[in-house]
Amino acid sequence: MSLREKKKQDTRNRIFEVSGKLFKDKGFENTTVDEITKEAGIAKGTFFNYFPTKESLLCYFKEHKEAFIFSIMENQMSLNAPVKEKIKNFLVLVAEYYEKDKELLKLLFFEHKRLIMSSDQQSTEKKQRHQRQERFINMLSVFLREGVDKGEIKKGIDLKIASESLNAIYFHSLIIWLHSDTDSSFSRDMSAKIDIIFEGIGV
Amino acid sequence: MSLREKKKQDTRNRIFEVSGKLFKDKGFENTTVDEITKEAGIAKGTFFNYFPTKESLLCYFKEHKEAFIFSIMENQMSLNAPVKEKIKNFLVLVAEYYEKDKELLKLLFFEHKRLIMSSDQQSTEKKQRHQRQERFINMLSVFLREGVDKGEIKKGIDLKIASESLNAIYFHSLIIWLHSDTDSSFSRDMSAKIDIIFEGIGV
DNA sequence: GACCAAATATGACCGCAGTCATAAATGACC
């Protein structure tokens, strides 16, 4: 690695670390780019050579988290257990992982939303996000297909719709939990809703 | 109504109208408070006497929309039909109503999120939102209870969890649809997912 | 080392959301 690339990586990492620390300390809104750059020992303009906006930093934090989640998922998939349990375990593991750092997650989730919207249609960020979303749903689909094969899930079900429904439950529980001030359990709530998806409410 | 109150209402309405027009024309981000106030014939500071932030305007737009939705819901509730149909009809009506004005809704939904997060814990806005959410879920609960009474829904079901699941499906379909560039149908997607909630995917 | 092109860093500068001290308008009371 050339000196140039080394320095580049260095600067990028320093911005990343410093901003992560400051966001946790003082919150996203209360941290200025000036502070970040001062703390990181660079000029303000330099920041924008690395990250197009202050908010875009959050994307990178989010990617970090999501990489970890996919690794959990792949672990679960290789286990030998009833599909319902595997899905539940997977989503509960994700939930528990999130529960560790609610505040940062709030930032990531909600600030991120705005970013998604303001970015133009062609933006790679938007496409990437879409891909991640699809990957998530596809993996849930794989779980479900296995369930069909093992006779644990009805044959006629549209797996895409079903996976999206699971995804919906998951995200909604997440949002509810993020909004709640009390420490109601994300994982318990979600678990109950997965039961509903499996068993249905109709007679 | 005194002259003072009259003028106040007038100014408030003018800001509301002008900003709605400008947001639709040029988008939320591209509309400045300066423009709004100039168009409305007031000074910039005056704007902030009526709305604490530019984003807070979106809340008021949203309230408008939501009032309408609750009225649809109450209509549906009084009908005589299978509960599943009533819920479906209700949610599809909401969906169709939304489909009319996707762009504004995007603004309302996503920009709004950020607002929610940045507002402090005690804020009335946050409480109000929570109440609306609860009201929505409670009304779904009423539908479901009727279903239980009429023998259309299993007896053992936790109605709160079930309502929240329906709510989750609804919101998720909404989000997916808002993100999609293509005009995939929000209402059709949601309808399929409601079937899943009723029938379950397990054998 | 001298020279050059490309990559990277810099900070003065700009536009906009939001503030605040001050001014104007209103209505109650005499």
Add this chain to the structure above:
DNA sequence: GGTCATTTATGACTGCGGTCATATTTGGTC
């Protein structure tokens, strides 16, 4: 209609995110 307290309007000002023309650093070539 004069006086005064309260409410509402005003726009210069501040702070921050983001830009851009310019300066500096890097690494290849001789």
